[in-house]
Amino acid sequence: MLQRLGLAAMRALAERGARVGWASTPAGGVRYAVRGPEGARPLLLVHGLGDSLAGWAQVVAPLARTYRVHLIDLPGHGLSHRPPDWRLQTLAGAVAHYARELREPVLVGHSLGGWIALRLVLTGTVRPASLVLVNPAGALLAREQWAPFRELVSARDRKGVARYLERAFHRAPFGLRLFPSEVIKAMWAESSQGILDAVGESDFLREVELASLETPLRLIWGERDRLLPEGTLEFFRRALPRAKVILLPNTGHLPHLESARALVDALLA
Numbered sequence: 001m002l003q004r005l006g007l008a009a010m011r012a013l014a015e016r017g018a019r020v021g022w023a024s025t026p027a028g029g030v031r032y033a034v035r036g037p038e039g040a041r042p043l044l045l046v047h048g049l050g051d052s053l054a055g056w057a058q059v060v061a062p063l064a065r066t067y068r069v070h071l072i073d074l075p076g077h078g079l080s081h082r083p084p085d086w087r088l089q090t091l092a093g094a095v096a097h098y099a100r101e102l103r104e105p106v107l108v109g110h111s112l113g114g115w116i117a118l119r120l121v122l123t124g125t126v127r128p129a130s131l132v133l134v135n136p137a138g139a140l141l142a143r144e145q146w147a148p149f150r151e152l153v154s155a156r157d158r159k160g161v162a163r164y165l166e167r168a169f170h171r172a173p174f175g176l177r178l179f180p181s182e183v184i185k186a187m188w189a190e191s192s193q194g195i196l197d198a199v200g201e202s203d204f205l206r207e208v209e210l211a212s213l214e215t216p217l218r219l220i221w222g223e224r225d226r227l228l229p230e231g232t233l234e235f236f237r238r239a240l241p242r243a244k245v246i247l248l249p250n251t252g253h254l255p256h257l258e259s260a261r262a263l264v265d266a267l268l269a
Contacts, residue, residue: 006175007054007182010054010055010057011052011053011054011057011078013054013057013058013060014033014053014054014055014056014057014060014071015033015035015053015071016035016061017035018033018034018035018071019033019034019035020032020033020034023072023097023098025075025093025094025097025098026090026093026094026097027075027081027083027084027090027091027093027094027097028075028080028081028082028083028084028094029080029081030072030073030074030075030080030081030094030097030098031053031072031073031078031079031080032053032070032071032072032073032098033053033070033071033072034068034069034070034071035060035061035064035068035069035071036063036064036065036066036067036068036069037064037068038068039068040066040067040068041067041068041104041105041106041129042067042068042069042070042102042103042104042105042106043063043067043068043069043070043105043106043108044070044072044095044098044099044102044105044106044107044108044128045060045069045070045071045072045108045110045113046072046074046095046107046108046109046110046113046114046116046117047073047074047077047110047111047112047113048110048111048112048113048114048137048254049111049112049137049153049191049192049195049196050077050153050186050187050189050191050192051077051110051111051186052073052074052077052078052079053071053072053073053078054078055110055254055256055257056071056256058256058257058260059256059260059263059264059267062264062268063264063267063268066268067106070098070099070102070105072095072098074091074094074095074112074113074116074191075090075091075094075191076189076190076191076194077191082190082191085198086191086194086195086197086198087198088115088116088119088195088198088199088203089119091116091195092116092119092120092125095116095117095120095126096120096125096126099120099126104127104128104129105126105128105129106128106129106130106131106132107120107121107126107128107130107131107132108131108132108134108267109131109132109133109134109136110134110135110136110254110255110256111134111135111136111137111228111253111254112137112138112195113134114133114134114135114136114137114138115136115137115138115205117131117133117136118131118133118136118138118205118210118213119138119203119205121213121215122209122210122212122213127215128215129216130215130216130217130218131213131215131216131217131218132217132218132220132267133217133218133219133220133236133243134220134221134255134256134263135220135221135222135225135228135253135254135255136219136232136236137228137232138203138204138205139204139205139228139229139231139232139235139236139239140201140204140205140206140207140235141204141229141231141232141235145229145230145231146229148229149227149228149229150196152164152167152168152227153187153192153196154187154188154193155183155184155187156184156188161183161184164183164187164227165183166226167226167227167252167253168225168226168227168252168253168254169224169252169253169254169257169258170222170224170250170251170252170258171250171258172258173257173258205239206239207235207238207239210236210239210240211239211240211241213240213242217240217242217243217244218243218244218245218246218266218269219236219237219240219243219244219245219246220246220248220255220263220266220267221233221245221246221247221248222248222251222252222253222254222255222258222259223247223248223249223250223251224250224251224252225251225252225253226252226253227252227253228253246266246269248262248263248266
């Protein structure tokens with residue numbers, strides 16, 4: 001009960017003063033919230049695996065002073081409907097469908113959301129004014145480098161959750177340490193495991209294709225991220241040599257939960 005109340009409070013905070021509703025997409029209904037002054041440049045936030053728009057609760061208000069902030073629940077996440085399948089293309093298609101009315105948005109993606117954002121820009125489906133990647137996933141690395149990640153996000157016991165929290169955070173938020181079952185629930189949700197099972201080799205990002213990107217780009221990285229495979233940051237540094245890189249000290253894989261103020265400063269820099 002307390003866990004559900006905590007998540008509901010985060011969603012209420014993220015949606016405070018927002019226009020909320022449902023967008024019809026090929027992947028089903030997508031829940032959205034829009035905050036900030038009308039006429040301001042749109043900024044679209046795309047969350048990561050097992051998360052929802054509620055995860056952005058601590059960063060929305062300061063961003064909404066400058067931008068018209070759009071938050072969405074990816075298909076099968078949060079309150080959005082279950083998609084017909086869990087392929088990356090299906091999720092990306094839903095984001096693109098939502099973004100089609102946004103003129104030159106700032107596109108921000110965290111983890112899986114960063115992977116999706118890069119795919120959208122590479123295919124020209126979304127043409128943002130700029131792109132911000134926060135601890136993005138999707139680097140094409142050796143299979144053995146990804147194996148520990150899959151093991152971590154498949155944990156179903158307290159020891160496994162403890163390992164996940166240790167590697168995902170510099171210092172995990174008290175609520176997650178108090179209610180480890182919430183981590184298990186998020187990682188073992190049909191959406192999380194379905195997406196992991198559906199990813200194929202062709203979905204991963206390659207250095208040669210990323211080198212063609214001309215969109216102004218910022219890479220924000222929590223320095224204590226030990227959840228994504230070792231070598232991920234180095235991959236993106238090589239593949240995106242023109243990107244401005246901002247490292248967040250004492251921060252793990254989820255800066256929006258662990259270092260919200262520093263993330264906002266990096267987004268507004």
